[in-house]
Amino acid sequence: MKKANISTVAKWEFNKHIKSPVFLVFTFLIPAIMALAGFLPGFIMERMSVEEKTLFVLDETSQLAPILETTLANSRFDLEIVEGSLDELKEQVGQDKADGLLYITQQSLVTGEMELFAKDVMNFNREEAEQLIQPAFTQYRLQVSGISPQEFAAILTPASLQLFSVSGEEENVFAFVIPLLAGMFLFVSLLFSGQILMQSVIKEKRNRIIEILLSSLSASELLAGKILAFGGLALIQIAIWLGVGLSVATRFIDLGTIGLDYSLLFQALPYFFLGYLMLATLSAATAATMKDAESGSQAHGLIFMIPMLPLMLATPIMMAPNGVFARICSFIPFFTPATMLLRIGITKVPLWEIIATSLILLVSTILFLKIGARIYQGSLLKFDSAASFKDILGMLKKEKPERE
């Protein structure tokens, strides 16, 4: 294989697709929409919850209002205990003298049911108001039962649990974040780069440029250039997402204190790269056998589902990362990347398993590259039909190497 040809193809594909609307939308717009969808409701809720509200309290029992004054002292509700007729007070709320009127009756003490008259109902979060009023009710009922405020505080002290491993190390819930993220990135980059790789191969067949290309370089060089280019695009995409993700995360979490083990990233990299290489080859070879883009999309769906199966079955692997199921998955080349990315984050995988699975993945990747290149080469000139299973077997039997 000639490096110059591979590099020319890689540069062309990279430059062509990095400016494509598909890449730009997938890289910037979709994450932005997802981030907005995730952050916007919280942001709105936060804005709503910090807004100060004046609340009239009309307490016919005179029992609950004093407790409410204490329990809501640090909340966003500014309570004003009022007296008068309900209709007059409701009128005052209507005249902007308060945001709402809480009406407590004798019956309320028994049933817990109260009425809140708001000037603008949309401005009140009913659940939030209920949660704020609930402790006052509980306190009132405990007082009626003869329990002192100190005893009440003791009763309300919540339970908490700290996890330790038997070696004495504290369990770090963030430990598997990096491999899990690497697994997710593998998933997403395959979804994206595999799809555009397949479309690129099918397009070259469909618009008949493939024969011109093959008169200039070998099918293996073309395949290698494409895989490199789309791998590069996937990396850039991941770098952008990671950069944006980390900068957003640092606004909420101090990353230095949660004990992320960055060395796991280096353990994850070989699985990530070999996994990408194997599946990208499979995508390209499959695309070469396809007649049109529609069949390509369906095939791509199947291809990327296979290696991602362990991520979908992540629970049994995470529950028992050194269990039989996790180990079996680790040694099946298609499942190796995702399974191992999960396992090395959660537990200490024996060194021999890391070496053995890496070797299996390496050997199977080389094998896939060879098989994929043959199918790719053999299928590219089948313009008007998809390659049949018999055709593919014929391609694999060929012994003569291609002339470059």
Next chain:
Amino acid sequence: MSQSILAVEGLTKYYDGYAAVNDISFQVQKGEILGFLGPNGAGKTTAIRMILGILQPNAGKINFFFDGSPGPLNKKRIGYLPEERGLYDDAKVLDSLVYLAALKGTAPAEGREKALGWLETMNLRNYANHKLEKLSKGMQQKVQFIATILHNPDLVVLDEPFSGLDPINQDLFKDLILKLREAGITVLLSAHQMNMVQELCDRIFLIDKGTPILYGTLDEIRDQHEENSVEISFSAEKGLGKYLRSLEDARNISINVNSARLKLNVATDPNSFIGEISGLCTLKSIKIEKPSLHEIFIETVGRRTMQ
């Protein structure tokens, strides 16, 4: 004798036991235009793909003599315009040309300069930064032709270059092919337009059903043919038809009110033939000539099909 640039020997390709190309041998001389002919499905494209290393032969040798001595395939020194052709329709014309030239070893800056020059020649300079899909079919074919020759190849393989072209562009492409020969570039031309082939090619190699049929210069092939074409224009017919039909050396006779066409064996003396028919009509004109390539093609391939 001129030097070969390509020598094909015993080239064979099977598909499912069927010989698509069966033991064909030919040479392409440096600087010539060799017409590689045959009916549809004759095996021309398969043979061309094997020559270019796109397909692997089951048997046979292919040697290139780019620098005088035999050597392997060097894709960078060959330009190829396939029958099934296209370019990136969503990429800019100039970018596509520079990329395809780069795959042939031309540096991007040089490729860019040459591409702009060729686009100028083809009156497409204003479309350099347009996407190919915005160009008409004729314009796209011109761009494809530029892509074939941009890297200054030693050998150009053109598979059906005239297909889909209007008469004006056919003439343009014919002139371009002749200019390639003037520039010392060798051309292997596969085409169905026999008039074009006859005008362009120095030699012909005809195959049918994967096997070689005719090989040589046009004159050699025409000389091998034992019949001349005769076209007679006349008035006042006085037994001409009866006479022509009585001739043992004539066949394919077609007589109309004022004209007649027939094939006449080369053994018949033209002067005595003209003497005979001038008494049987008022002769306006007569043309006796060697058969055209079109006729030879129809005759040869048709006969084989009948067999």
